Amino acid sequence: MTATPGLWPLVGEGEAETAVWCYDNRVPGPEIRVRQGEPVRIVVENKLDEATTVHWHGIRLPNAMDGVPGLTQPPIKPGEKFVYAFTPPDAGTFWYHPHADSLRQLGRGLAGALIVEEPETIPVDRDILWMIADWRLKPDAQIAGGFGNAMEAAMSGRVGNTVTLNGAVSNGVAVHAGERIRLRLVNSALARIMALRFEGHRPAVIAIDGQPCETHEPVGGRILLGPAMRVDILIDMRGEPGRRYRVVDDFYDGLAYWLTELAYDSNPPLRKHSSDAPLSLPRNPLPEPNLDTAEHHVLKLQGGMMGGNGMMGMGMMGVGMSHGAIWAINGMSMTGDGQADMPPLLTLQRGRSYRLTIRNDTAWWHPMHLHGHSFRVLRRNGKAVPHHQWADTVLVSPHEAVDIAFVADNPGDWMFHCHITDHQASGLMVVLRVT
Amino acid sequence: MKRRIFCLGAAAIVLAGPMPAVAGELIHATLYKNPQCTCCEGYAAYLRKNGFSVDVKPSNEVAEISREAGVPEKFQGCHTMFVDGYVVDGHVPADIVHKLLSERPPIAGITLPGMPLGAPGMTGTKASTFTIYAVTKDGTPPKVYATE
Ligand SMILES: [Cu+2]
Numbered sequence: 229m230t231a232t233p234g235l236w237p238l239v240g241e242g243e244a245e246t247a248v249w250c251y252d253n254r255v256p257g258p259e260i261r262v263r264q265g266e267p268v269r270i271v272v273e274n275k276l277d278e279a280t281t282v283h284w285h286g287i288r289l290p291n292a293m294d295g296v297p298g299l300t301q302p303p304i305k306p307g308e309k310f311v312y313a314f315t316p317p318d319a320g321t322f323w324y325h326p327h328a329d330s331l332r333q334l335g336r337g338l339a340g341a342l343i344v345e346e347p348e349t350i351p352v353d354r355d356i357l358w359m360i361a362d363w364r365l366k367p368d369a370q371i372a373g374g375f376g377n378a379m380e381a382a383m384s385g386r387v388g389n390t391v392t393l394n395g396a397v398s399n400g401v402a403v404h405a406g407e408r409i410r411l412r413l414v415n416s417a418l419a420r421i422m423a424l425r426f427e428g429h430r431p432a433v434i435a436i437d438g439q440p441c442e443t444h445e446p447v448g449g450r451i452l453l454g455p456a457m458r459v460d461i462l463i464d465m466r467g468e469p470g471r472r473y474r475v476v477d478d479f480y481d482g483l484a485y486w487l488t489e490l491a492y493d494s495n496p497p498l499r500k501h502s503s504d505a506p507l508s509l510p511r512n513p514l515p516e517p518n519l520d521t522a523e524h525h526v527l528k529l530q531g532g533m534m535g536g537n538g539m540m541g542m543g544m545m546g547v548g549m550s551h552g553a554i555w556a557i558n559g560m561s562m563t564g565d566g567q568a569d570m571p572p573l574l575t576l577q578r579g580r581s582y583r584l585t586i587r588n589d590t591a592w593w594h595p596m597h598l599h600g601h602s603f604r605v606l607r608r609n610g611k612a613v614p615h616h617q618w619a620d621t622v623l624v625s626p627h628e629a630v631d632i633a634f635v636a637d638n639p640g641d642w643m644f645h646c647h648i649t650d651h652q653a654s655g656l657m658v659v660l661r662v663t
Numbered sequence: 664m665k666r667r668i669f670c671l672g673a674a675a676i677v678l679a680g681p682m683p684a685v686a687g688e689l690i691h692a693t694l695y696k697n698p699q700c701t702c703c704e705g706y707a708a709y710l711r712k713n714g715f716s717v718d719v720k721p722s723n724e725v726a727e728i729s730r731e732a733g734v735p736e737k738f739q740g741c742h743t744m745f746v747d748g749y750v751v752d753g754h755v756p757a758d759i760v761h762k763l764l765s766e767r768p769p770i771a772g773i774t775l776p777g778m779p780l781g782a783p784g785m786t787g788t789k790a791s792t793f794t795i796y797a798v799t800k801d802g803t804p805p806k807v808y809a810t811e
Contacts, residue, residue, distance in 0.1 A: 364727065377726040379739050383697050387723035420723075480698040482721040533741065533778065534702060592699065 229258065229282075231326070231338060232275040239390065239397050244369040248337035249276060255395035256359040256416065257324070257340025264319040264344050264512075270312045272304060276333075279303035282312060283327040284342060285456060286438050286602070286620040289314035291640025294599055297328045298568040299641055299659065318512035318602070319346040320438025321412040321458040323359075328565050331375045331418065331649050335386065337361075339416040344438070350507045352462065353407040353498070357394070360453070360487065362417035364388035376653065382533040382554045384592060385419025385650035391477070391487055398488035405469045406497030410434070411461050415453040418649040421593055421623070422453040423479035424487065428467050435460035439602050439618035440509035452479075454595030454623035456647035462507060470494040514602055514618060515635040522581035522633055525574055529624065529646075531555035531655060534591040553655030555590070557644070561655030566643065572661035573644070576636035583633040588624045594651060596630075597621040598660070599642040603634035621647055636662045689716040690764065692746035695725050703742040706754050706784030713757035715746070733771035733800040741778050749773070750798070754782035759795055759809045770797045773808050 229252055235245040236255040251257030262268045274280050281304055283295035293314045297303035304310045316322075322342040326333040341357050349355075364372045364386060380386050390397060403409070411431070415422055431451065432443050437458050446452075451459055467473050472491050478484035531554050553561030560573050576582055583606070586596055597620060605617045608630050624630050645657035692710065696703035698721035707717040722728060729743040730736065732750035740753015747764050750772030763773055773795050775782060781789030796805035 364724065372727055374726060374730060374736070377736055377739075379736075379741060380726050383741070384699050384723070386726075389724055480721065480723060483698055483723065533700065591701075 229270055230273045230275055231280050236337070236395060238363060238392055238395065239365065239369050246363070246365065246369050246371060248371070249333060250337045251340055255337045255392075256361065257338070259357060260324070260340065260342045262316060262342070262344055264316060264346060267313065267315045271309055272312060273309045274304045274306055277306050278329060279305050280326045280328045280333060280338070281310070282324050283599075284312070284314070284322065284324050285597075286320070286322040286458070287314065287316050287342070287344075288318060288600060288602065288638060289316070291600065291638070291642070294640070294642070295327050296599070296643055297565050299566060299643070303328055316344045318438060318514070319344045319510075320435055320440070320512065321357075321414060321460055322438050323414050323416060323456075323458070325416065327643075330565070331386070331653055334416070334649060335375060335418045336371055341412070341414055343412065346510060348510070350410070350509060352410040352507075355410045355412070357412045357414070359394050359414045359416055360422065361392050361395070362388040362420040363390045363392065365390045376650070378554070379533075381650040381654040382531075385648040387420045387480075388417070391420070391485070393488050400472060400489040400491035403465045403490050403492055404495055404498055405465055405467065405492055406499045407465045409463050409465065411463055413451065413453060413459045413461065415455050415457050417455050419455060421455065421479050421595070422477045424451045424453060425449050425476045425478065426463065426473065426490070427476065428473040429463055429465075429490070431461040431463040433459055433615075434462055434507065434509055436617055437602065437619040437621055438512075439514065440511055441617045442615040443508045444615045452623060454593065454621065454647065455649070456595055456597055456621045457619075457623065460509075465490070465492070467492050469496060515637055517581035517583070517604060517633040517635050519581070519583065519606075519633060522583040524583045524585070526585045526587055527573075527644075528558050529555070529586065529588045529590055529594055529596075529656065530557070530559070532590045532592050532651075555646070555651055555655035557656065557658045560658050562645075562657040562659070563655050564653055566657060566659075570659065572641060573658040575661045575663060578639050578662055579635065579637060581633060581635050583631060585629055585631050586622070586624055587629045588627055591626050592651075593623060593625055593648075594656065595621050595623045595647040596644070597647045598634075598644050600638040600640060600662070601634050601636070601642070603632040605630065606633055607631040638662060688714070690714055690746060691716050691718070692744050692751070693718045693720060694742055694744040695720050695722045695728050696742040697721070697725055698723065700741060702778065702784055704784075706742065709783040710757060710760075714761070715757070717744075733798045734774050735798070735805065738774050738776045738796055738798065738805050740775055752798075754778065754784050755795055756783055756793070756811055759811065762809065768797065770808075771800045773797055774805070
């Protein structure tokens, strides 16, 4: 796989191609499909003019394969190669992206899906991937500069103006009446949070961040998808042949738009009755944390605009600011690609269960990502989270407290950071060490 | 509902140019703000009490709109307003906006960088003098336009 500059028709015919950075000359990068429990070897060659790495988001792999420059590997310099080798223990929907100069490298298009197939999968008519990305384009369809704007870093990050589905603005996705689709949703945006509704349809969530959950309909039919999150849904195409149904994203107040349409062909339904049996996926071999003996820690998310008193939080609140940080976790901030010499925020004993309360003391949303582990999502503001949910990236709303738990079974230094990339690069990032 | 969001920023700039400024007695302004920032509403309410009618528009691209309008990154406020052919960035006091509109200098507009304590629409008490800068589109560095 080669990281390289390229040109890609993001906005469609009749418009200019967009100069991007991409894997193997395509956006998104190649859809890598591998099998659960079978060794994977991927050679990454860097043809960019700056250093890069690849992070295999959500895969529980050895620390040296995690792709964090300076922390788990030396950066891959221009012209160099790096061999990533690991055996994915979990089946599910994962993805890959750089962990170096993340704002520009992810924001210019370096991302792709990594799908780990179950040995025995569920019976569906089609298994489809939607990589949903967000771009800030100028009228000539080229990517606007201005990455790392300080005002945006202190607010909701660099949200763009063009949303693509599998690398292009989408007018419609062809479907047939009566079919059952497994749809793998991946939010690969820098900062855009999405809330997707499928008009006229009732999707059921079967997995979150690759990890199966109890099959359930999302609250209000609205699927919340923060940056880096994945949701697998089952969707029965019960619409009328020949009709079109919108897929709407209405996360930001007053800025709803439709991502695409489900475009039914005119053929009669494939089958008379779609199966009502709710399908669920086989569980992955995740160690269940012991909540009775789990050690508890509170991780406070701090800073940003209007932090506490209507102000730019960090400076005003007197929280320690290093490296020009705007955000912090318990007063600690790594910025940019991270500072490997900074001590870990927590040192966890290998094999022990931990319960972490992620307490959002800021006025902004944060999708918080832990490397090397998946965790149970236990409670939100003290209220139990249903459907036995696991995640590697949990979306925390303003002033919300989310309890997570996991067994620290993977040794190494692991990043814990916000996946709104502007927040990550300006301080909402620390290291947790598992010894 | 918008079909797609491509070029929203550019459309906004076009709209903001030659727009009838005076609606009755009130001066019309269009204010672009982050959909999740609340202090900007406070500023709009303040302006409405000071002779303006304000159209508040949520946008995820306030930084880009502001940059396109001539405000360098280090001088940006948290929202961007267009009024009578000028850009007014951040929590600029209303008397200074009125001064701008009556003097009509050959500049792109004015800005109060950041979110200073005690500025109109902000909480807190004023800790130091507000310095409002004049910005241009020709790349010359911002100059002090007014202090308060
Ligand atoms: Cu964040």
